[in-house]
Amino acid sequence: MQPYELTLTAAAGAIADKSLSPVELVESVLSRGEETEGIVHAFATLTPEAARSSAAQAERDIQAGRYRGPLHGIPFALKDIIDTAGVPTMAGSRVWAGRIPGESSAVMTRLTSAGAVLVGKAHTHEFAYGLITPQTVNPWHTDRIAGGSSGGSAVAVAAGSATFSIGTDTAGSVRVPAALNGVVGLKPSYGLISRHGVAPLSWSLDHVGPITRSVRDAALVLDAITGRDPRDPASIDSPNSHHVESRSTDLRGVRVGIPANYFFDHVTPEIEKAVRNSVDHLAELGARTIEVAVPLTDYLLPTLWGHMGPEAASAHEQHLKQHASLFGEDVRTLLEAGQLVLAGDYLRAQRSRTCIRQAWRELFRTIDVLAAPSVACTAIRRDQSDVLWGDGSTETATDTLVRLTAPANITGLPALSLPIGLDEKGLPIGLQLIADKLAEPDLLRIGIAYETAHDSSGHLAGGICG
Numbered sequence: 372m373q374p375y376e377l378t379l380t381a382a383a384g385a386i387a388d389k390s391l392s393p394v395e396l397v398e399s400v401l402s403r404g405e406e407t408e409g410i411v412h413a414f415a416t417l418t419p420e421a422a423r424s425s426a427a428q429a430e431r432d433i434q435a436g437r438y439r440g441p442l443h444g445i446p447f448a449l450k451d452i453i454d455t456a457g458v459p460t461m462a463g464s465r466v467w468a469g470r471i472p473g474e475s476s477a478v479m480t481r482l483t484s485a486g487a488v489l490v491g492k493a494h495t496h497e498f499a500y501g502l503i504t505p506q507t508v509n510p511w512h513t514d515r516i517a518g519g520s521s522g523g524s525a526v527a528v529a530a531g532s533a534t535f536s537i538g539t540d541t542a543g544s545v546r547v548p549a550a551l552n553g554v555v556g557l558k559p560s561y562g563l564i565s566r567h568g569v570a571p572l573s574w575s576l577d578h579v580g581p582i583t584r585s586v587r588d589a590a591l592v593l594d595a596i597t598g599r600d601p602r603d604p605a606s607i608d609s610p611n612s613h614h615v616e617s618r619s620t621d622l623r624g625v626r627v628g629i630p631a632n633y634f635f636d637h638v639t640p641e642i643e644k645a646v647r648n649s650v651d652h653l654a655e656l657g658a659r660t661i662e663v664a665v666p667l668t669d670y671l672l673p674t675l676w677g678h679m680g681p682e683a684a685s686a687h688e689q690h691l692k693q694h695a696s697l698f699g700e701d702v703r704t705l706l707e708a709g710q711l712v713l714a715g716d717y718l719r720a721q722r723s724r725t726c727i728r729q730a731w732r733e734l735f736r737t738i739d740v741l742a743a744p745s746v747a748c749t750a751i752r753r754d755q756s757d758v759l760w761g762d763g764s765t766e767t768a769t770d771t772l773v774r775l776t777a778p779a780n781i782t783g784l785p786a787l788s789l790p791i792g793l794d795e796k797g798l799p800i801g802l803q804l805i806a807d808k809l810a811e812p813d814l815l816r817i818g819i820a821y822e823t824a825h826d827s828s829g830h831l832a833g834g835i836c837g
Contacts, residue, residue: 373403374395379442379535379583379585383441386433393426394426394427396444396446400531400533401446404417407510408532412523413493414523414532415492421489426488429488446534447487447489447490448524449536450524450538452569453579456475461492462495462498462570463496463506464697464699466697472568476565477565478537478596479568482596493524495519495522499519499521499572502518503517504520504548506522509526509551509834512798516751518547518551521536521544521545525556529552529832530831535582537579537580539579541578542675542780545580545581549788551798555586556788557581559580559785560607562607564579564597566603567600571686573678573679585819586819587828589815621657626661627740628662628740630664634665634775638775642749643744648791649791652825661737666730667730672773675780677712682709683709691707727778728781739807739817740804740805745801746775747772748771751771784807787805787806788803789818
């Protein structure tokens with residue numbers, strides 16, 4: 372096994388016991404990027420020389436006994452809407468072409484303090500407003516989408532050109548590409564990770580989260596990047612450590628909710644079968660499954676768009692006034708449509724959201740996690756704009772991709788996507804677990820138990836990058 376193939380957990384263990392050096396790991400990952408980048412196009416900007424310098428410093432520090440923890444010397448990619456001092460942050464947009472921030476974001480600062488090594492900025496759908504990431508291709512099948520908007524972040528991890536990455540999730544933008552590329556994506560509770568220095572899309576829905584090759588890896592990254600930040604008005608204190616020491620697969624006492632509605636409506640048969648099989652596996656580990664009715668489902672997508680449309684238009688108001696012609700047509704159209712939302716409609720969306728949140732909190736009095744598909748289908752063709760369902764109905768690709776992830780953004784609840792296998796075309800399928808507010812330790816423990824029992828972590832893309 373080459374160093375670039377290691378999970379973060381395995382690499383950190385090898386670095387800690389000095390059987391692997393950060394220099395060896397970073398060189399392996401950079402070499403992997405040279406092999407794959409011309410095919411998958413995961414990165415907007417690569418930083419190989421700075422990465423080599425940081426790896427050499429990490430090696431000196433560790434040899435001198437100044438080990439900072441499990442992220443020390445680990446190479447990572449950062450979504451290109453997250454500021455990095457001295458390194459371009461262009462958000463996939465001509466509006467920000469050539470932009471180089473003078474100050475790093477809170478999450479970049481925390482990762483640097485933990486000793487992690489930046490290898491590059493990953494492609495995003497323009498200003499994170501889309502589910503495709505058109506610059507990037509899926510490493511399992513290059514005629515398929517990477518998903519978005521954190522497509523580059525997920526592909527870098529899936530291809531082996533980063534050991535972990537950081538994305539953002541406003542309606543599913545961490546979990547969708549994680550599911551479509553066969554890696555792990557975690558959207559934490561709203562406010563748990565500071566968004567200072569992150570280009571806003573929809574301030575009441577935006578989250579920052581890790582993309583990794585295992586759930587255990589995600590726990591390690593989450594521990595490093597959480598913490599109260601007064602510069603982000605939504606930032607909250609975390610009462611919990613997220614690092615999970617135990618590898619126990621005993622889930623006795625855990626209550627897993629199985630949706631009787633919404634989450635299995637208009638889902639491909641292969642995905643439904645895989646997710647239900649995964650739930651059966653959780654039951655075999657001792658979990659108790661409970662069928663539940665998901666509340667207020669008719670209002671979920673209208674509530675999402677009722678917030679995201681006007682908030683995104685407000686966030687980019689000056690850009691639209693000054694540089695409208697520089698936006699891609701899809702994003703400009705969405706922003707202009709958001710300007711047409713009336714104040715009364717925005718307020719009605721807020722009232723709807725309050726009702727949804729209250730109903731979902733009641734739901735989690737009876738269950739510990741809700742188990743559902745991450746995405747209703749596997750990665751669609753790059754030229755595909757609609758999805759045709761078996762009953763003859765048609766759905767836009769955007770709604771298909773976002774429909775099952777949006778509820779966790781509306782409610783602000785933590786949600787995890789983990790890989791559970793491939794469909795008949797060899798495309799990855801994701802299981803989504805949603806937990807109550809700040810219940811990340813429970814969410815991660817259940818995910819780790821599943822992947823430990825079923826060896827579902829750490830596998831690089833088996834397509835063109837295999």
